[in-house]
Amino acid sequence: MIGLMGKLRPVFIFSVLALFLAGCGEENLSALKPKGYGAELLLDLMMISIAIMLFVFVIVMAIYTFVLIRYRRKKGEEDFIPKQTEGNKSLEIIWTVIPILLLLILAVPTVQATFDLADEQPRSEDGSITIEVTGNQYWWHFNYPDQEVSTSQDLYIPTGERVYLDMTSSDVIHSFWVPSIAGKMDTNPGGNENTMYLEAYEEGVYWGHCAELCGPSHSLMDFRVVAVSSEEYDQWISDMQNIDAEATPETASAQDGKAAFENSCMGCHAIGNSPAGVGPNLSNFGNRTKIAGILDYNKENLVDWIMNPDEIKPGNKMQGYNVSEEEAQQIADYLMQLDHTEVTPETVSNSSGEE
């Protein structure tokens, strides 16, 4: 039987390890600081594998250090001829069998977790949320088919509940990754639709990355997951369902901006519920966390983006229109007052993910 010490030692190693790793990385970005079911499950799995690996590594290094110190050729030993051993049956069996056992210990939770994360059972239940995710060079579109809501770049989900994602791509392969909530999954073009689920524990704004090389602006294809309480989520949905895309803005500048926008930009950008277009859906743009996923949200940056999108995200598909600096200013005024809901990233109690 394993003694008390034997039982406690792994726990001890574990907690030291966990403590050490938890120091790593930015809140709401790092996979080492899980804030959701998937990320937590996977961190536990990583811990098991690290513990097993460290155990093996310590043994290897102990033998290694001993051998190198003890059997190093010393002065005057040049003519010494060591015994030419052929091998040792029992030793060789030991270092074949023990690794097999250790790997089995790892294989079981691995298979469990793999099936757990593919579990679609609860989805058939009433009221479960499905969101269609589409990767595009270099932005993300999110469609809530049952609620008839669509949005881009900021993905709103309720906390404490599994949200199922149906994922595809409109061009090349991308990969949807929110490290602190769940692992990643590729979005494939064509018929290969993938599914995964997100379950956020706490309200917050979480970083998302594209993780599959998709062109020059691959590293600029960021997005956010905004997890809100389920009441706020319901509120958000109903607000988004009732967007009046035609509403006249208050200021004169924004009114001009609306006209210019409808003139130059509507071909690619929609406001209100609509199928994914060439460009992001700009509903509720007044509450975006970032512009184009990466720029800090302010008017200067927005004008800059409208004037030179290709300098900011090389190779992106926003092109072929012509607006003056002044029009861009007006459009920015228009877009920034598109405040379609009370539920904003600022209302989220824990938004330490923001810089």
Added chain:
Amino acid sequence: MSNAIAQQRGLAAAIWDYMTTVDHKKIAHLYLVSGGLFFLIGGLEAMIIRIQLMKPDNDFISAGLYNEMITMHGTTMIFLAAMPIIFALMNAVVPLQIGARDVAFPFLNSLGFWLFLFGGLLLNVSWFTGGAPDAGWTNYAPLSTTSPGHGIDYYVMGLQISGAGTLIGGINFLVTIINMRAPGMTYMRMPLFTWTSFITSTLILFAFPALTVGLFLMMFDRMFGSAFFDVTAGGNEIIWEHLFWIFGHPEVYILILPLFGAFSDIISTFSKKRLFGYSAMVFATVLIGFLGFMVWAHHMFTVGLGPIANSIFAVSTMAIAVPTGIKIFNWLFTMWGGSIKMSAAMLWTVAFIPSFTIGGMTGVMLASAAADYQYHDTYFVVGHFHYVIVGGVVFGIFAALHYWWPKMFGKVLNEKLGHWAFWPFFIGFHLTFFIQHFLGLMGMPRRYWTYFEGQSLATGNMISTVGAFFMALGTLIFLYNVVYTAIKEPRASADPWDGRTLEWSIPSTPPFYNFKQTPLVRGLDPLWIEKMEGRKGITPAEPLGDIHMPNGSILPFLMSFGLFIAGFGFIYQVDHNAWFIAVAVGMGLTLGSMLTRSLKDDLGYHIHKEDLIEKGEGKE
């Protein structure tokens, strides 16, 4: 004046000699020099990558150029640096280790080299003609099939040509090892380097065709309007991923196995001990090679193959850790009880063990399918495969070069400089890549051109970049050592390391016919056996007789050069039909050379017994 002309003529003659040679030892030189050059180019690309990532929001190079850099760095290092240097070692050593006078097909050996070289050159020409390939070394469709410009076309043609060379080389070594072993050199007496070269050649034979097929489909998609990978026309882009990894996973074993063999020979020599558990080592190698074909989908856990496929591939991948572990322990126990001499070759070998163990362990972590949903395509993976490929393959190449340098070039590399090159490289290596595991988990995907302030990624990246400079320093010292040794060091003896295998029984460098008389092998470590019985050399298996040798030929060079020209034709015929002329000229040259080769009898020549006696005695 006349002296200068004579020198020029000497140089021209030497170049001609190398262009036409079919001698495996000279082909080894060719492979080493060109692989070394590509290694430097790939290294330069790596430095540019690390400078770009040195600090957040950096724009040292543009995003588009960055993607070309990472693509060419990976492609160059794998296909144009590691592969040819391994072929250099196999060429230099395998025939000597099995007591053969050359490889089975000397002509094909030369063809394999020139195909590789012209393929590699073609690929690198893309830098100067409007952009290198930019879809990553994995070249996933549809990013690759839709990439503008001709970069990807260069990737396809370049790798197709050099891949043909590799395939030819692999088949050649298979036949050589099966057919050309000296009397008494049974399979279970072959040195481990020969064994692992044998298994690697088998892997090449079965893995490269998958790449060839993939590249052909890609070529037709890009150049002739087919739609194998085009989903909008009913194709399927995932097929490329499968084809690529069915080749790509065995490829990493193709790279590492020969160096496992080199490490085994080196450890055994410098511990003055027979390899511990020889048959287990052989068995483990075979098993790794076999399992290597059953795990490719572990590169595709996030593609959406489903939990059943993911679990199967997770478990099969974990299984590979067992034979690899066996090898590590066998190496440790070879040293156990030995008399370890820390030469430069041994130093690289000893450094390999912990480095590779870490790489193997992160490999097992990656095999854990669900956890890979976090690791995949992040710097964790970058850290992992550099631990295996640098910590295993590159360390192995350095070790093997130090070990066999006297056999290849007749001089022992300066030991002191060898140690001096090792330390910065070793320290730099761990600085560069260890931290990358953490960067990945902290949320940094791989192939990212930049990252932002406020993501806590700056320190780690800075450390990594500093490490890269240390590695560059180590490489430069090694190069200096090569020059220094060539100028300053005395000629090496036949057996400078107190070796155990056949290559150490003949002079360094060996005469062009290798063995005056084919040796008789009486057991594992044949030279050691003879030494222990107080004899100086190996007992010959035959009386002195005439030796049949193959003639040199320029045809392999011409065949490959033809494909090089045709490659341009294929790439640019998309723009203009006139380029089909280049296809015709190139293919004409290649096919014409093949015809010449087929129709013209070339029976080689004989070295006469009498000449051998003179020459042989002159040497000793």
